[in-house]
Amino acid sequence: MDQMSLLVCGGTGCTSNGSLEIRTALEQELARRGLAQDVKVVTTGCNGMCGRGPILVAQPEGVFFHSVAPEDVPELVEAYVIGGKPPARLLYTEEQRGPVIPKMSEVPFYAKQQLIALSNRGIIDPENLEEYIGRDGYQALSRVLTTMTEEEVIDEVTRSGLRGRGGAGFPTGRKWAFARAAVGNPKYVICNADEGDPGAFMDRSIVESDPHAVIEGMAIGGYAIGASEAFVYIRGEYPLALARLNLAIEQARTYGLLGENILGTDFSFDIKVSVGAGAFVCGEETSLIASLEGRMPEPRVKPPFPAQSGYMGKPTNINNVETWANIRHIILRGAEWFSSIGSETSKGTKVFSLVGKVNNTGLVEVPMGITLREIVFDIGGGIPDGKKFKAVQSGGPSGGCLPESKLDTPVDYESLTKAGSIMGSGGLIVMDETTCMVEVARYFVAFTQEESCGKCTPCREGTKHMLDILTAITEGRGEEGDIEILKTMARNIKATSLCGLGQTAPNPVLTTIRYFRDEYEAHIREKRCPSGVCKPLISYTIDKEACTGCRACAISCPVTCITGERKLPHVIDQTQCIKCGMCFDVCNFNAVRVE
Amino acid sequence: MMVTVTINDTAIEVEENTSVLTAATQLGVKIPTLCYNEHLSVHGGCRMCMVEDTGTGRLVPACSTIVTDGLVVDTESKNAVEARRFIAALLLSRASDSPEIQELASELGLDPNSPDLDPVSNYLLNRRPEREYTKCILCSLCVRACAEIPERHAISVSGRGMARKVVTPFLKISEMCIGCGSCAYVCPTDAILIEEAD
Ligand SMILES: Cc1cc2nc3c(=O)[nH]c(=O)nc-3n(C[C@H](O)[C@H](O)[C@H](O)COP(=O)(O)O)c2cc1C
Ligand code: SF4
Ligand code: SF4
Ligand code: SF4
Ligand code: SF4
Ligand code: FES
Ligand code: FES
Numbered sequence: 001m002d003q004m005s006l007l008v009c010g011g012t013g014c015t016s017n018g019s020l021e022i023r024t025a026l027e028q029e030l031a032r033r034g035l036a037q038d039v040k041v042v043t044t045g046c047n048g049m050c051g052r053g054p055i056l057v058a059q060p061e062g063v064f065f066h067s068v069a070p071e072d073v074p075e076l077v078e079a080y081v082i083g084g085k086p087p088a089r090l091l092y093t094e095e096q097r098g099p100v101i102p103k104m105s106e107v108p109f110y111a112k113q114q115l116i117a118l119s120n121r122g123i124i125d126p127e128n129l130e131e132y133i134g135r136d137g138y139q140a141l142s143r144v145l146t147t148m149t150e151e152e153v154i155d156e157v158t159r160s161g162l163r164g165r166g167g168a169g170f171p172t173g174r175k176w177a178f179a180r181a182a183v184g185n186p187k188y189v190i191c192n193a194d195e196g197d198p199g200a201f202m203d204r205s206i207v208e209s210d211p212h213a214v215i216e217g218m219a220i221g222g223y224a225i226g227a228s229e230a231f232v233y234i235r236g237e238y239p240l241a242l243a244r245l246n247l248a249i250e251q252a253r254t255y256g257l258l259g260e261n262i263l264g265t266d267f268s269f270d271i272k273v274s275v276g277a278g279a280f281v282c283g284e285e286t287s288l289i290a291s292l293e294g295r296m297p298e299p300r301v302k303p304p305f306p307a308q309s310g311y312m313g314k315p316t317n318i319n320n321v322e323t324w325a326n327i328r329h330i331i332l333r334g335a336e337w338f339s340s341i342g343s344e345t346s347k348g349t350k351v352f353s354l355v356g357k358v359n360n361t362g363l364v365e366v367p368m369g370i371t372l373r374e375i376v377f378d379i380g381g382g383i384p385d386g387k388k389f390k391a392v393q394s395g396g397p398s399g400g401c402l403p404e405s406k407l408d409t410p411v412d413y414e415s416l417t418k419a420g421s422i423m424g425s426g427g428l429i430v431m432d433e434t435t436c437m438v439e440v441a442r443y444f445v446a447f448t449q450e451e452s453c454g455k456c457t458p459c460r461e462g463t464k465h466m467l468d469i470l471t472a473i474t475e476g477r478g479e480e481g482d483i484e485i486l487k488t489m490a491r492n493i494k495a496t497s498l499c500g501l502g503q504t505a506p507n508p509v510l511t512t513i514r515y516f517r518d519e520y521e522a523h524i525r526e527k528r529c530p531s532g533v534c535k536p537l538i539s540y541t542i543d544k545e546a547c548t549g550c551r552a553c554a555i556s557c558p559v560t561c562i563t564g565e566r567k568l569p570h571v572i573d574q575t576q577c578i579k580c581g582m583c584f585d586v587c588n589f590n591a592v593r594v595e
Numbered sequence: 596m597m598v599t600v601t602i603n604d605t606a607i608e609v610e611e612n613t614s615v616l617t618a619a620t621q622l623g624v625k626i627p628t629l630c631y632n633e634h635l636s637v638h639g640g641c642r643m644c645m646v647e648d649t650g651t652g653r654l655v656p657a658c659s660t661i662v663t664d665g666l667v668v669d670t671e672s673k674n675a676v677e678a679r680r681f682i683a684a685l686l687l688s689r690a691s692d693s694p695e696i697q698e699l700a701s702e703l704g705l706d707p708n709s710p711d712l713d714p715v716s717n718y719l720l721n722r723r724p725e726r727e728y729t730k731c732i733l734c735s736l737c738v739r740a741c742a743e744i745p746e747r748h749a750i751s752v753s754g755r756g757m758a759r760k761v762v763t764p765f766l767k768i769s770e771m772c773i774g775c776g777s778c779a780y781v782c783p784t785d786a787i788l789i790e791e792a793d
Pocket of ligand 4: 737740750774778
């Protein structure tokens, strides 16, 4: 039988949940029992189910353990490593007391996923180059350098149908061809790892779990366009990803996979790492390049595109982390294989970070063309606490909110755009019936308004006015006609803003108006928040019939405005109530109503 | 090489690398601008000069769009006119007392007191929450003038979004400043006052 390996998740989530202590405990326990030689313990990158961490996977059987604590380790070794019987309480169940699902591949969260960009996640130790090489690492680069011309590489990538994963979905092969054809020397390659969407962590996870895949992709791209210098522009808040990337670059240099005359050919290529300046807009390619050059990180008018005039005014090819991570697989397995996955216009897979009101939050990689419903309900396991689904937001602050009726939309660039949202870089936020869609729009516009660089008038001034109007609506000061004003402003801001930030900032407003107009109208006309979220518009009252007079609410109320005799219905003094919602939370009899 | 561009149904041949604005000027077509000055580098930020690229149906800034052969531009399309009015109304909502911006707005047919004002302009001119008054519309002409004419870099923009401001280093009287007045000269809203430092 194959040697057993215990793969301890070393992603950001599990590490902060103590997975490294588990690794230590495992090593000690195995040593104590004299098994240190027989069982290998490996630290991997994120497994994607961070909400249930720390995660541990035992190979070759593929047994999936979650929420492992150091105290569980002796039992795990005794029962599973020695006895072959995994302790049931560490295995996955769909619902409480449901049947256990021991195999990772059968856990529904993983069953519908298809891994390309993340194919090494949870399998290799990202800090160990040999493990990467053991999984065909750097074979694509080797093949490219020794058997393919630059044009053949570009042709392969073009025919694969790969499109940029950073947001706009531009065909990668075509972008490379532009950069190759552009006049100017030297040429540069950039990897965009700025990942500014709040709540998104696709790129972080790829770099953490498989940094060499990104490096290999970049070297192939460098060869194809004729560049020998490259940059990774990585978000400052990603210390673990940064450390692993730096280590991986060092290792690659030591092995002659980066630097002069790679693999004995006359291709030379090296990568510098640059830590991002922090603002959301730094992820926009022209401001990223300005930031790399030491200028103020501000977008500029395109064209010229970076392929024509990028870093230092030279032809520059910039791609997203996930785009780069796909390249080696396309080279090794071929354009036909890649383009057989996905939908008509969108090929391959896409990594999403699934967050919000969904049972299984985490990182998922799915074939393009899968429906939103499959992601939210099959992979995500549906909405917690028996609540109803209301909307899913794709594309982060630049995306839109799609309702129940759009759940069967296939996930591809065109379908999402048609529905009013965008693919974006892969954030998916699930919202349930307790979410107020006007407040959601206000929240996202507050974000983009805060992150607007202020260079152009419509984004700087326009998003502020939209925010003022949305705030007024959520505070009960909305006026008849405000919805039309928002729509017209949104259209003009989109049409006149300089960069993608302003051009997409109105999307959350437009889609919430399109699909949840009744919620806006309730706020404006009836001064009512149907979801009971907007504080100035709600009141808490006690239902006389349901109240048992238990006094729980009266005791919890911070301003003691609830009165009543024990065992008799209680009353809230509306003039004193600060709408904290404490009474609502503590009442066990559903007697406190919000309206 | 020469390229042909058609602006408002009139074709003209211009040098490669000519902007739509320059080509329009050659044809005598007027496009309002605020952040553009032919002696300074192009900024493309005020968005006052938006015109429609008929081929794509998209709006583009005339000052910073380089003509390509066969480009067809309509400066007076419905969308372009609406967009420029929107920009003017936004700028007026910021610098409401600036006579220069008031004049520009009125040239574009924006009258705060007109009963026919469209709802968006009415909101921007009459209903918006009061703000701190400023004349500066952040066109950055002064910053570029200072950097490119006396080459002093005495002023710069700092902050982002609505907090963006033109400042001197460390917000002190700038030692780099030679008092040449270039910044005040280019400022479209007379927002800069040159004073003797003590
Ligand atoms: C406001 C804004 C923020 C962006 N942030 C990112 C980012 O964090 N990461 C990224 O890869 N692309 C980001 N982009 C997209 C980049 O400009 C660029 O299109 C992308 O890096 C190209 O790579 P791709 O073709 O592989 O997608 C952003 C764009 C805008 C307008
Ligand atoms: S759209 Fe917004 S972020 Fe982009 S240049 Fe204009 S102000 Fe800056
Ligand atoms: S907690 Fe509920 S049941 Fe108890 S007194 Fe308050 S409203 Fe009545
Ligand atoms: S007056 Fe001072 S700040 Fe203004 S352009 Fe001249 S040197 Fe620069
Ligand atoms: S001070 Fe004048 S020139 Fe400078 S940015 Fe403001 S409006 Fe433009
Ligand atoms: S960090 Fe372990 S599953 Fe994400
Ligand atoms: S004049 Fe063209 S954007 Fe300002």
